Amino acid sequence: MVDTSDILGSGPDPMEPKVAPKPKKNFFAFLNNTEKPQQYIDMDPYLPANLVGGAVPYIAGTEEEAVWNAASQACGTERVSYCYTIADGYCWYLASPSSDFANHPDSWCPLAAALPGNSEHWDKETVYLYEQEGSAGALRWDQETGRMQVYLGAARTILPKIQSIEANFVTINAAVADQVGWRNRALRQEQLSRALTRTLFAAGLGVVAITMLVWLTAQIFINIARPDLQEAEASTKKATLDLMLNASQAYRTDYRKHLNRIQELGETLSRFNGRLMKYEVKDDKSVEWQALVPAGLASDLSVLRAQSMGIENGLLRIKGTR
Numbered sequence: 001m002v003d004t005s006d007i008l009g010s011g012p013d014p015m016e017p018k019v020a021p022k023p024k025k026n027f028f029a030f031l032n033n034t035e036k037p038q039q040y041i042d043m044d045p046y047l048p049a050n051l052v053g054g055a056v057p058y059i060a061g062t063e064e065e066a067v068w069n070a071a072s073q074a075c076g077t078e079r080v081s082y083c084y085t086i087a088d089g090y091c092w093y094l095a096s097p098s099s100d101f102a103n104h105p106d107s108w109c110p111l112a113a114a115l116p117g118n119s120e121h122w123d124k125e126t127v128y129l130y131e132q133e134g135s136a137g138a139l140r141w142d143q144e145t146g147r148m149q150v151y152l153g154a155a156r157t158i159l160p161k162i163q164s165i166e167a168n169f170v171t172i173n174a175a176v177a178d179q180v181g182w183r184n185r186a187l188r189q190e191q192l193s194r195a196l197t198r199t200l201f202a203a204g205l206g207v208v209a210i211t212m213l214v215w216l217t218a219q220i221f222i223n224i225a226r227p228d229l230q231e232a233e234a235s236t237k238k239a240t241l242d243l244m245l246n247a248s249q250a251y252r253t254d255y256r257k258h259l260n261r262i263q264e265l266g267e268t269l270s271r272f273n274g275r276l277m278k279y280e281v282k283d284d285k286s287v288e289w290q291a292l293v294p295a296g297l298a299s300d301l302s303v304l305r306a307q308s309m310g311i312e313n314g315l316l317r318i319k320g321t322r
Contacts, residue, residue: 045108045110047111049100050096050100051111053093053150055148056070058091067082068080071093081182096109110130111138111172113180127140140165265320273293294315305322307320
């Protein structure tokens with residue numbers, strides 16, 4: 001006998017129960033502690049008592065909003081669980097009020113596997129059946145209008161009615177069908193709200209921590225630099241005081257000296273009938289003065305230690321530097 005397992009390979013057992021894939025890792029799931037990275041989600045098949053279904057036109061980017069709006073109107077409440085697929089320009093959906101799952105958490109509806117694009121869908125001429133604990137459900141498409149119809153009821157009454165329809169029938173085996181999880185917009189919004197609150201709280205704590213760290217660092221540097229600042233302040237005050245004292249003393253000394261000199265020149269010139277016209281102290285502390293004396297006193301300029309600058313209006317202008 002030839003062992004064909006080495007040739008064909010050991011593929012998955014078609015009768016092995018299928019489970020939903022791992023949830024994707026994301027930041028919001030981490031914040032809400034809803035992520036299960038170490039295990040698969042094995043959901044139980046369940047046929048909700050208030051299951052509804054239908055189709056809405058597919059508009060890219062708005063399919064979630066359109067399906068939720070249609071499901072909310074069909075169920076009469078905004079708190080609905082729904083699933084959908086996109087095919088042939090429509091969003092095909094099944095929905096049920098969230099209250100139907102009070103006793104059946106982590107469940108899925110096998111009829112969802114028959115939606116277009118899912119694992120158990122063959123064509124729209126086929127009627128898809130599922131029976132569970134005396135209840136039965138069916139999914140079919142009206143051949144005239146193309147609308148999807150959902151039938152629910154007791155198995156003993158709903159099955160004969162469905163089987164009277166001329167069509168092909170497929171009974172969905174929940175053990176081999178790909179599981180399709182429910183979506184819940186209200187729950188997702190609450191999870192995102194909690195995630196946002198926790199994110200803002202964590203960001204606030206981070207900002208406070210950074211602010212405190214900056215403040216402590218600044219205080220440390222201030223304390224380290226404070227002795228140098230005090231020493232510099234003392235040195236500056238001492239230098240300023242010395243400068244002010246020296247300036248005051250120099251001002252008083254120069255003032256008295258020049259005042260005496262002006263008085264001396266005035267007395268000397270008065271003896272010659274002269275008049276002091278200018279007395280200037282320059283930046284280099286040199287002195288230059290000018291006076292007008294009678295022209296006949298040109299021979300006496302050596303007494304005044306001055307030099308002649310010329311005749312002005314009959315008077316001799318002289319200049320001295322002492």
